[in-house]
Amino acid sequence: MRVVVEPDPDPDASYLEERELAERRASYRRGEFALMRVRAEADVLIEGTVQKLTSPGLSSIESDLDEADVAQVAEEEWAALREVLKAVGVSTRQLPLEVERGWIRRE
Secondary structure (H helix, E strand, C coil), X not given: CEEEEXXXXXXXXXXXXCHHHHHHXXXXXXXXXXXXXXXXXXXXXXXXXXXXXXXXXXXXXECCCCHHHHHHHHHHHHHHHHHHHHHCCCCCCCXXXXXXXXXXXXX
């Protein structure tokens, strides 16, 4: 089980076009921050084959978010992954309800 924070492969920075975000838009264009994607994933053995199951993920997250905000997104993605696991019949009774900090990986 892990939560992956990675570069967003298809970032949507259109919100930065709003007039009141001109300074933030300039910072983005200078490369002072990037847009990231956060998702939870688990490797599950299904009929003899290891499958990677993932949460839907949240994209276009600013890379300079503080760790508390990243942890909040990680919690939401972990909850979504638990639902995915339940949907395919994987028992979640023994899984922690909350993300452990050690599961969060920045790539």
